[in-house]
Amino acid sequence: MHQLAGRLNSLDPTAGEALRIVSYFDVLIARGAGLDGLLRGAAVLSGTAAGAEIRGRVTRRAPDGQPLTEPADPRRRSPLRSHADWTVWLERDGEPEPNDEMIVERLALGVELLQARRRPEAGLDAIVDPARSVDERAALLAKRRIDPSTPVRLLATPVDTEVRTDAGTDAPSAIVPTRYGLLRATLDLNGKLDTPKPVGYGTWTRADRAPESWDAAIIAFRLTDASTPAVDATDLGTMLLLAQAYDPQTPHEDVRTLAGLDPRAADILRTLVEADSIRSAAAELGMHHSTVQARHEALTRALGYDPRTNLGKMRYIAAALLLRLTDPTGSGRT
Template sequence: MQRLAGNLRTIDPEASESLRIVSYFDVLISRGASVDALLRGAAVMASAVVGATVRGRTIRRDADGRTPREETPTTSSRIDGGEWTAWIERPGVPAPLDDVILERLALGIALIESRRRLPGGVEVIIDAGMGEAERVAVLARMRIDPGALVRVIASPAGALSGADDAVILPTRRALVRVRLDRELVPPQKPGPWGLGTVVRADRAPESLETALIALRLTDERDRVVDASELGSFLLLARAFDPDHPPADVVALSALDERSRHVLRALAEAESMRSASAALGMHHSSVQARHEALTQTLGYDPRTPLGRARYVAAALLMRLAES
């Protein structure tokens, strides 16, 4: 499939992109993705708000997986399947591939609806679009007390290949695998891993949201991020719009890698001398870099307030670049 898409790209770019969309949705559908997961995937592919009404319940997702507050002025494409309706919200005329995306989304919803009376699984429990009664019914079938404490664990698509209860979930940049952790034991394999907050089983979608945030915060140094340790930063992460980053994030992003390394050492070290030792630089050189960075950023990363601003900006930059 990938070879065919590559050959088509040089002959007919639009056909190649259509094939990529079909392949993308085939992966989701074959892995038993939920309606919510399909909507997230369609929103990512369309870079627009995508919605569906299934059995009287309406779900809308944007390309970041969020529920948009604003209504899009026009709905450019729609498919009505009887008990369900799916659409792509886009001002003006439809994009060239909207019909392909909507067709695959509709196929997925139709398949889910055709088997919805069969026992569900983790995909229902973590699906924010499911009603509470449906979620509790699936929990009962899986012999999980709705009040039992659980959390969602998220990882890149290949990291949980051996987990039978793992499900595929699309995000803006990649497919991820998520599973329900009932033992509350950290993963033993190397990360990256995003650990969601611990919640009641009937509120698992809340843990899913925080697990995806935690996964985006992982890097080479922090291979496992536990959302429960983020505290009030979760409020910042939920409100953060990577398309409109605050000035502190813009300033930090403009620094080169070496400057970021020095800045992190300055913020984390107990003294200027310990920062110099950690960096392997002369004290006077670090002092000069500190003064230059303070002027560039507009705050001193070694003061309590400056350190807090740096930490918040660094984490938000990691979200934007993840």
């Protein structure tokens, strides 16, 4: 994430700063920061006071991290986010800064998750938590009047999307920290949800084994892109087992090699793997046959295997899939 922020910052400073804000709050939330920690983070990033009112109690922090006890001037609140039980805001004189909206949005997501954690009996995040036992999840499901043996699947979407049922109501969902940042988990009981894109569909499983479906949904979501905005983990077949066993923090050598290719070389490699022959690959690429033959030989040396053999194609396809789970850009989504 930090590497991606650096690259984006060189191309578009605004985009790079926005990604840094997202990463900052994701780390805070993943580490279990409380309200004070979230407010301190918002105040430091914005350079102005940040506040929250939760069920009538107001908490504010200054940019130096110190608590503010004097009454807040409501005329300085810009911008803010509201919920039935809480409101968060920044307090800035004059016009908002370019990243104020992003800071308040991530602060609001953190507070929403914090409140859900304090009501675990009502939080879907507890049902998809693999650290909880099957018996604990069964008890939580019972409070939702869901039989533990009921077939369900989880959907993974960006945190700012809402999934609706076929009746037009909000489907049960929660913001959940993952190793790829915050995602929204939504419980699907009948396969009839009105789902915005991008979306990753988990596998169908017993309700008391919901974490298995959620893990598959996260992988499917990571594999979405502009051309494939919806991916069903069931369609991955045995490749899902490979993806689940993979640790993106320690990428395989095949994955590292693919990641090191420049975009043109990566495109030539993909075409060589998919084409019936080197001649047809050259025609698709608009290159001379001998040039593509030379690139094929160079790529074979770089990869350590021939990507046009059956075994080589298998290695390439597996590495390309795992690269999608490793790449901090998140499979090319914008």
